[in-house]
Amino acid sequence: MRLATLPVRPIRHSGEPAYAYCARIGATNGLKTLTDCGYVFGFRSFEIIQGKGLECVAELAGQDIAALSFDTAKTAPDSVELRGERLFRRQWSIASHCKVCPGCVRQDVATPEQFRRRFPRAWRRTFWDLRAIDVCLEHSARLIDACEACGEALSYENASVGRCPLGHDIARFICEAVPEGETLGARYIMGRLGFADRVASALLDDLELGRAITTMEAVGRAAMGIERFAEEASNASSGAILSAGFNAMQGLSERLPVILDGLVALSGQRPWRWGLLKAYGEFYEWVMDEPQSAVAHALRAGIVEHAQASDQVTFKANTNVAGVVMATSKYVPLAEAAAECGMGTERFRRFCEAQGVLPSARLRQGESARISRAFVDQFKDMVSECFNATELEIALGVSSAAARAIVDAGLVDPILPAEQRRELKFNIALFSVQSVRRLIDDLAARIELSGENLTALPKAAATVRFATSKAVELVLSGRLSIRGYDGSAPGLQAFLIDRSELSKAIGKQLSDEYVPITVAADQIGIKGETARALRDHNLLDTTRHRNSLLVRRDTLQKFVDDHVTSQSLAAKGGFGSASAATKQLKKVGLSPILPVELARQAIFRRSDAEAALDRWHRLESGAPRATEH
Structure with a gap:
């Protein structure tokens, strides 16, 4: 069934996209979904949200096709056009993410009725469908994308004006207040689209709106010290990121060095030492992939200047950063990158793996690993100095x-x-x-x-x-x-x-820093064979010089401070002999660091021995044991 004319049709308002107007037409005529409207009126709903087939809607509803087309986004595989501005396709969210301001819905409902018959009110704004817009400037409120009563996601397919797919009234929901500082980026975007007063920006105004949004997002994330796919990025609102980026772009020459200082502190890498990619992270990658523009030139020049001033060491600027030679693609195959750097593929792969720039995800069979072009360009300059x-x-x-x-x-x-x-x-x-x-x-x-x-x-x-x-x-x-x-x-x-001077210097160094293992054994209070057993079981560090085993003096002192022999325990605890001390203290849980079959002389950790000796004295005196906490 298809209607040639509409018996009842509401007035379309400025800023109302075609799909929202069709939903109101459907609600006026008792239809529930946009698909039902398309079936009755003779259009396809998915074409309407792409800005196609508007002639049919304009003819049926008696609307001006130019005005309807002006307020409706026209999508292409890689771009979107809205009100004379070009956006990237990924920046348009209507098919997957429908957003609404409850305050605007309440305002529309409260508008005085123009006609005796009550028509469904206009309740959709076309700029809500930009992913970057998550605030309402008029009410300083956060947009919602799901029903607060049932949690059901809002959808463009629903023709129930002002209600969620399950029928809950959106006007009843409470708006989340948004600070004024988080609305600056959205205000600039809406000014470009003609929905608010225009805010001038010397650098951003020269870019297409889609690239201006991308620039504000990238600079905003850098200013806030968060990476695109990090956990902090999901917690930060789009409005906060856009506003931080817009603020930075308004005073780029003063604020860019501060942003770059923060990125270097976040990465913990020095630009002159480990390279720009390591120091500035994904922000540098994004700058490298941007086409030539006044913004890209200013950012690259700022990065080079910051890297040169980052330390007292001379830094060789990457010509790619300065804009002399631009990278042709964001990633290059591993073998091609290795050839550019003058290294074998396997050796280059292992080096990239150690540097942490090789993708960690497992590759499919036959798939070649790809390396960031920014890293390859930086690495080629680094290789020449290595x-x-x-x-x-x-x-x-x-x-x-x-x-x-x-x-x-x-x-x-x-x-x-x-x-x-x-x-x-x-x-x-x-x-x-x-x-x-x-x-x-x-x-x-x-x-x-x-x-x-x-x-x-x-x-x-x-x-x-x-x-x-x-x-x-x-x-x-x-x-x-x-x-x-x-x-x-x-x-x-x-x-x-002079070899004789070398021999004397070696002897002097050894006498200053080392003692023979026999001398070390005497200082510990054990025999030489026990000291060698400690060495064999990695309990005493030694070094070999010619045919002699030597122990560093500081290592020996630390061992003496941390350990005690059974002879010392016998004297301290009043035991008859070293063997008696070992047997008696074994009853309270004290064991030597070397078993008796490996060393006749028992050696204990000093802290364990003192605790065991205290337990032994309490046991002998009949006093209650100390409570262990």
């Missing part, structure tokens, strides 16, 4: 094992956050060229030319079976002098030392 493991060995003029030991000693900086250094394999890491040069310069500053029969530092250390890294530390600590320099040799091989 050594890989092989290049580090060549630059230092040492073996792979010696280079690894130098890195482990902290003499050369790996390009990786400190919390990830232990987990990173040596042959995957990159190392700062500046830190290598700094190490060479520090050694060169300690050259004191004198002596004969000098030997290259790495070779001299190997001759006396001493680690090259430790020999370098002796030089840096002032215990060993560089006696010559060979400019034709690479890295550390250019520094010549």
